[in-house]
Amino acid sequence: MNFLTHSLIAGMVFSLGLSAASAGVVIGGTRVIYNGNKKESSISVNNPDPTPYLIQSWVEPMDGSNETVPFIITPPLYRLDKGQQNVERIVLTGALPQDKESLYWLNIKAIPSAPRKDNTLQIAVKTRIKLIYRPASLKGTVPEELADKLTWQRTDSQLQVTNPTPAIMNFNEISVGGKKLNDVTYVLPGATARFSLPTGVTGGAVTFKIINDYGGTGKTHNASL
Numbered sequence: 016m017n018f019l020t021h022s023l024i025a026g027m028v029f030s031l032g033l034s035a036a037s038a039g040v041v042i043g044g045t046r047v048i049y050n051g052n053k054k055e056s057s058i059s060v061n062n063p064d065p066t067p068y069l070i071q072s073w074v075e076p077m078d079g080s081n082e083t084v085p086f087i088i089t090p091p092l093y094r095l096d097k098g099q100q101n102v103e104r105i106v107l108t109g110a111l112p113q114d115k116e117s118l119y120w121l122n123i124k125a126i127p128s129a130p131r132k133d134n135t136l137q138i139a140v141k142t143r144i145k146l147i148y149r150p151a152s153l154k155g156t157v158p159e160e161l162a163d164k165l166t167w168q169r170t171d172s173q174l175q176v177t178n179p180t181p182a183i184m185n186f187n188e189i190s191v192g193g194k195k196l197n198d199v200t201y202v203l204p205g206a207t208a209r210f211s212l213p214t215g216v217t218g219g220a221v222t223f224k225i226i227n228d229y230g231g232t233g234k235t236h237n238a239s240l
Contacts, residue, residue, distance in 0.1 A: 039063075039064055039125070039140070040060060040061070040062055040064070040068055040070070040095070040123075040125040040140070040142075041060070041061040041062075041063060042058065042059070042060055042061075042123055042142055042144070043058055043059035043060070043061065044058055044059075044144070044230070045144055045229075045230035046144050046145040046146070046147060046228070046230055047105065047121055047144065047145070047146045047147070048147050048149055048228050049086075049105060049107065049146060049147065049148045049149065050149055050151070050154065051107075051111075051113070051148065051149060051150040051151040051152070051153075051154075052151035052154055054106070055104050055105060055106045055107075056104075056105045057102050057103060057104050057105065058102070058103050058105070058121070059100055059101070059102050059103075060095060060100065060101050060102075060103060060123065061099075061100040062095040062096065062097060062098065062099050062100070063097075063098065064097065065097050066097070066127045066128060067094060067095065067096045067097065067127075067128045068094070068095045068125045068126060068127055068128070069092070069093075069094055069095075069125075069126040069128070070092070070093055070094075070095050070101070070123065070124070070125055070126075071091065071092050071123075071124045071126065072088045072091055072092075072103055072121070072122060072123045072124070073088060073091060073122050074086040074087075074088065074105070074119050074120065074121055074122070074146060075119065075120050075122060076119060076120070077118050077119060077120060083109070084109075084119060085107055085108055085109025085110065085111055086105055086106065086107055086108060086109075086119065086146070087105075087106050087108050088103055088104065088105055088106075088121075089103070089104045089106070090103070095125075103123075105121070105146065107148070111148050111150070112150070113150040113151070113152055114150070114152065114181060115150070115153075115181040115182075115204035115205065116147055116148060116149050116150070116153065116181060116182055116183045116204055117147070117148040118145060118146070118147055118148075118183050118201070118203060119145075119146040119147075119148070120143050120144075120145065120146065121143070121144050121145070121146040122141055122142070122143050123141070123142045123144075124139055124140070124141040124142075125139065125140050125141075125142075126139040127139070145185070147183055153181055153182070156181065156182055157182075157227070157228070158180075158182040158183065158184055158185070158225055158227070158228075159225050159227055159233045159234070161180040161182050161184075162184060162223075162225050162233070162236050163236055163238075164178075164179055164180050165177065165178055165179075165180075165184060165202070165223075165238065166179070166238075167221050167238050167239070167240055168240055169212070169217075169218060169240050170209065172211060172212050173209040173210060173211055173212060174189065174191060174196065174209065174210050174211075174212050174221070175207055175208070175209050176189075176202050176207065176208055176209075176210075177202075177206075177207045178202040178203065178204055178205065178206055178207070178208075179205065180204060181204045181205075182204060183201055183202075183203055183204060184201060184202050184225055185200075185201045185225065185226040186199040186200065186201060186202075186223055186224070186225065186226070187199075187223075187224040187225065187226045187232045187233075188223065188224050189210060189221065189222070189223040190221070190222045190223070191212060191213070191216050191218070191219050191220070191221055191240075192216050192217075192218065192219025192220065193219065193220075194213045194216050195213070196210050196211065196212065196213065197211065197213075198210065198211070218240055219240075220237060220238070220239060221237070221238040221239060221240060222235050222236065222237055222238075223235070223236050223238070224236070
């Protein structure tokens with residue numbers, strides 16, 4: 016399993032992907048897949064650091080809106096001492112579409128304890144990972160197997176991808192004419208997404224890779240504009 020480790024740096028806050036740092040809170044995964052045929056999903060949080068942490072967790076919409084999210088996390092707030100591990104349970108409490116996947120942010124904030132009479136600056140680190148709800152009707156669906164159904168076209172200085180499938184497509188990389196695009200993200204089911212093309216790229220073959228359920232990278236897919 017991949018692990019996401021976060022270190023505390025005085026005066027700065029970072030998210031470190033797949034790190035091997037020796038200090039900080041370790042989260043047991045880079046994403047959570049909530050299968051609709053299950054009553055709940057879970058993720059572990061471990062503290063190998065000598066510093067105790069207060070852990071606060073919550074789910075929010077991908078667009079940062081104030082809409083009510085259909086999930087609760089238990090426990091939402093707890094103390095994690097040195098060498099301790101806790102398992103957070105994620106429970107669906109509302110209705111979501113049953114014909115396609117849905118995407119949310121799972122936030123886990125680690126707040127270090129500050130020693131008394133210590134003027135050291137203590138920084139809280141917030142980790143955000145993707146929470147993907149996969150309805151029971153899509154059990155066994157693997158985005159990798161549907162990736163070749165994506166359609167691509169160039170629109171001015173952007174590459175547009177349309178996703179006719181019920182799966183969320185999280186991109187590891189996209190290239191056009193052999194040049195990689197910057198800041199590629201994902202495309203939701205039944206939606207389109209646009210990414211800026213590198214300067215000077217007017218066309219050429221499209222190659223891309225999808226991130227799988229475990230945070231790994233799949234095979235290279237080929238497409239045309």
